[in-house]
Amino acid sequence: MSSWTDKRPMSPHVQVWKWHLTMASSILHRVTGVGNYVGIVLVIAWLFATAVGPDLYEPLAGLIGSIWGQLILFGFTLSVCYHLLNGLRHLVMDAGAGLNPKFAGFTAGLAIVLAAALAVAIWYLAGLVPGVDPINMTGAAS
């Protein structure tokens, strides 16, 4: 038994609800927001290492260039793309447009698909696609 003693009615637990796009979109927005919170630490570490010198820069570049670093970096790219696109959607909805449930569901799905496409496009155009031409932050020939 739980120790809950409050007699007042409770709203149903999150597991009770059927998943729908606008709900997934809202949750993803929060998750990617927290993801970006962590990701910016990487950007600032890179900046700081640039200011300190090669002794810190090169090991960090090696870490980011490793397979795990690349996975984290791609996840961060995805996270930024989604949060940015869905953020634009939020700004439009804050202005009072696009709130019709059907249309909101459509733009929610659109933001998810476009974010994935954008992240892949960024890595492709930048020549960062894993296995093709991994990011080479050390400056050495690959």
Place this chain on the structure above:
Amino acid sequence: MSKPQPTMRTALGKVRGLGSAKHGAGHFIAQRVTAIALVVLVPLFLITLINAVRSGYDGALAYVADPFNAVLILLAIGAALYHMRLGMQVVVEDYIAKHGTKAVLLILNTFICVVLFAAAAYAVLKVAIA
């Protein structure tokens, strides 16, 4: 409690001064204003950053040393840290019910963002002004 006495005070007079301390919408507006700034700053920052990191340490140094890039980096990181501090504040307020834990996490959130900004500002200024 005794029976309430008839009063000449208006409903407004009873609540005046007990309200939102006058920044009810401040958080909401700041979150959106920084969001609008980031819509422009993040793509610019990402494109130039990706270009720079590909030529290694020297490329990174040259990138940060450029005056326009230095200002762009500080604006992008400044707006991002402000935005994420506001966002994390909402996340903590939503999920942490215990007063003490909530207060500690909210203070920690502010400290983390300020420390990150100090580190970024130091790095950019050192490279760009040296």
